[in-house]
Amino acid sequence: MLSAHACRPRHAIIDSASKLTDQTTGVDIVGSGYAALFDMDGVIIDTRSATATALHVLVTAALGAPVPAAVVDQCVALAPVDALAALGVRDARRVYEEHFDGALADAVGQVRTFEPVLAGMLELSRAGVGLGIITAQAHSRLPFLLPPVVAALVDVVIAHEDAAPKPAPDGVVTACARLGVQPQRAFYLGDTANDIAAGRAAGVVTVGAGWGFVGPDTLRRVGADVVLAEPHHVGVSLLTHLDGWPDRQLVTD
Structure with missing residues (x-):
């Protein structure tokens, strides 16, 4: 299993000048230019x-x-x-x-962690991509649900109390703002119709986790831009679907 120590080399291509501060909240935000956003249940962990x-x-x-x-x-x-x-x-x-x-x-x-998803998140982090979680779980549950290795890796967590619940786009929009990233340069990986609806409304690329709660057929039916069949498909290759990334590919299922 990956350790928290192994995950600590953070944002290798981001220098100190790229860090910004949210003028409304005073919270430091990471200006990497790209973001990978994740639902938690059914995507990172199997609850x-x-x-x-x-x-x-x-x-x-x-x-x-x-x-x-x-x-x-x-x-x-x-x-x-x-x-x-x-x-x-x-x-x-x-x-x-x-x-x-x-x-x-x-x-x-x-509860178990989908280890290939964690490995993909680490790969994204090492590429300088900001990482965020948008979850319907309350903050009170995060200490026993969110694996420490994941908590050490992500830059922002938007929990139940922090934004209107999905399918509203508020959590996804807030995560992008905290990371200093435009929505068209972010993807949101979720496993339910509400996740896909929230991502689409926020203007990010929506990625369906076919190993999650509802399965790949439902995720295609509700309009996910990309549907992944297996957890090991999570990684930097997903960035090719985002505006401005080198060798950008057409978004397909």
């Missing part, structure tokens, strides 16, 4: 099993009887509060706010 376990525990406790795993699995791609409601939990919002983080933390041992 499907852990999420299903957390939902099963909460639904069983709320209803007083076990729910078939296959039924829970049908709802696992929904936002957790929506999944709880769909599975018959009354006052799903309260149950979600009071108990979901704890249930997910208890199941975190089932």
